[in-house]
Amino acid sequence: MITSNGYVLDESPARLGRLEPVPTDVRDDKDAMWGRLRRDGYLYLSDHLDAEVVRDFRAYYFGKLAPTGLVAPEGASDGIDSSGDVDLALTRRVLFDDVVPGDAYAALTSHPSIRGWFQWFLGDDVHLHKRRIIRHTRPGETGIGTATQxxxxxxxxxxxxxxxxxxxxxxxxxxxxxxGLAYLEGSHHRVMAEERAGTLKMPAASITADLPGLADEYDSRWLINDYRAGDVMVHSAHIVHASTDNVDPERRIRLSTDIRYQRVSDPIDWRWQEHWHLDDGL
Known part of the structure; x- marks a missing residue:
């Protein structure tokens, strides 16, 4: 049973499917890659990053947060949940004063395999938005807003x-x-069409926590997959996406980051040029 914010996803073939990784023989063909992005709204790049680079950052992150009580002592480097109380005030201080503005996070998010790829794909010098978001979700956390809506x-x-x-x-x-992250298949086409027509009802933030209801409304499927360290997802600003609940039986904390790149020659949203913080109003 797959859930998101407590809602049970419909696992019928008409409502649930698998994300399609970009084939290796296409990944050097920029025109083909752009065609896939326009068609699908996402590019699933498996093994794009060195898995050890990712695992090293995971160990660094949970090592930093270990004093908060978040991770079990015997599984700190792999992010095994302590199942105990966490010092939330200390968590925020470590996250927003140390990890987010720190060199290790900057090195990861501007890694040559990331920045260099965007320069190639966008065909221009690129800008990384300073507001980069890193999230962890403990297994068993429940309630609206626990998973990404x-x-x-x-x-x-x-x-x-x-x-x-x-x-x-x-x-x-x-x-x-x-x-993991889930994408509503083909949703970017409807969002862009409604924006062009001026009929899109723009939500203040999230659309809904009710993923199965939204799939019915769009008559579409949620696309999911099991990601490995080194995989990345690139997606357009229009495709609807969300995450599933963390019900990992091995008590592994879900850790991820989402970052945004654009051409330096395109207009920049200057609200996104400060480090991410829960009180930044975005």
Whole structure:
């Protein structure tokens, strides 16, 4: 049973499917890659990053947060949940004063395999938005807002170009039951069509936590997969996506980051040029 914010996803073939990785023989063909992005709204790049780079950052992150009580002592480097109380005030201080503005996170998010890829794909010098979001979700957390609710990124980026691209990076292996990212198939076509027609009802933030209801409304499928360390997802600002609940039986904390790149020559949303913080109003 797959859930998101407590809602049980319909697993029938008409409502649930698997994401399609970009074949290796296409990944050097820029025109073909752009064609896939326009068609699908996403590019699933398996093994794009060195898995050890990802695992090293995962160990660094949970090592930093170990004093908060988040991770079990015997599984700190792999992010095994302590199942105990966590010092939330200390968590925020470590996250927002140390990890987010720190050199290790900057090195990961501007790694040559990331920045260099965007320069190649966008055909220009690129800009990485300073507001980069890193999230962890403990297994067994429940309630609306625990998992990422359905949304598309342009809702939050209205003061810049709509040609900004997001990259979601699972920081470690991330199965569906660990709380992986899901995409609503073809939803970007409807969002863009309604925007052109001026009929799109723009949500203030998330669209809904009710993923099965939204799939029915769109008459579409949620696309999921089991991600491995080194996989990345690149997606447009218009495709609707969300995450599943973390019900990992091995008590692994789901850790991921999402970052945004664009051409330097396109308009920039300047609200996104400060480090991410829960109180930044975005």
């Amino acid at each position: 359905a949304h598309y990124d342009l809702v939050y980026l209205r003061e810049g170009t709509d040609r900004v691209l997001s990259m979601w990076i699972p920081l470690g292996d991330c199965t569906v039951e660990n709380g």
